[in-house]
């Protein structure tokens with residue numbers, strides 16, 4: 262079978278903070294149409310990796326290729342325009358603004374006029390905004406089931422809905438790759454299940470490739486096609502959920518970090534022949 266070209270290729274990424282190597286020659290590919298998840302104990306380098314891929318940090322070595330193009334030196338907004346959008350670990354919405362206005366701001370990465378003109382609906386921005394409104398409101402808001410809160414200020418919403426609005430804003434950038442930073446952190450079970458469904462649907466219905474960082478091992482193993490495990494800035498395992506869970510180095514890394522209960526349970530299930 263012919264190998265499919267990766268949509269994202271990470272090669273030899275190295276990033277240091279003073280004496281600490283947050284990333285050390287990190288390499289992996291993200292195949293189009295997959296859900297790829299980066300896991301690892303606290304301090305493993307996951308956030309540093311996300312920040313480097315999305316352009317907030319400049320690596321000292323290595324490259325990030327997006328659809329065959331080297332984007333290592335491109336600033337974040339240009340990466341977003343090419344189709345690489347992200348959400349944040351700690352919600353980064355404009356809390357005083359409505360859900361709809363937050364989503365519109367996501368779309369502004371594609372507008373010719375700048376964000377401040379856009380905010381006040383001037384000139385060309387207003388015309389583009391009007392033309393795009395139906396698409397933004399109906400596709401994204403319907404999809405994420407947030408119609409009933411479209412005019413609500415973000416600050417008034419429960420946490421799970423705020424995370425959903427953040428996803429809506431990222432989707433408004435019409436990404437080919439959606440980077441989700443801990444999409445279910447702090448969520449209750451129902452919110453987590455909703456978000457899991459949306460992540461699967463983003464891929465199935467929108468054809469968007471998902472790259473996420475997540476600590477919820479149950480969600481990771483259920484949703485991911487491909488798991489990359491970081492420890493102390495190194496990739497220690499890279500494969501399917503089943504391959505990664507069976508990897509002794511992964512088990513050791515999590516045991517060392519003490520946050521392995523979820524993984525342990527699933528390993529026990531796997532050993533007993535339960536489906537993953």
Ligand SMILES: Nc1ncnc2c1ncn2[C@@H]1O[C@H](COP(=O)(O)OP(=O)(O)OP(=O)(O)O)[C@@H](O)[C@H]1O
Nearest residue numbers: 278281282283301302303304305306307308309310
């Ligand atoms: N801005 C920074 N300045 C200095 N050191 C940093 C900075 N950001 C990260 N580090 C260090 O780099 C290493 C990797 O941190 P990073 O936050 O990327 O890990 P992580 O896997 O995302 O952790 P967590 O799961 O706790 O979010 C850690 O040793 C951390 O202390």
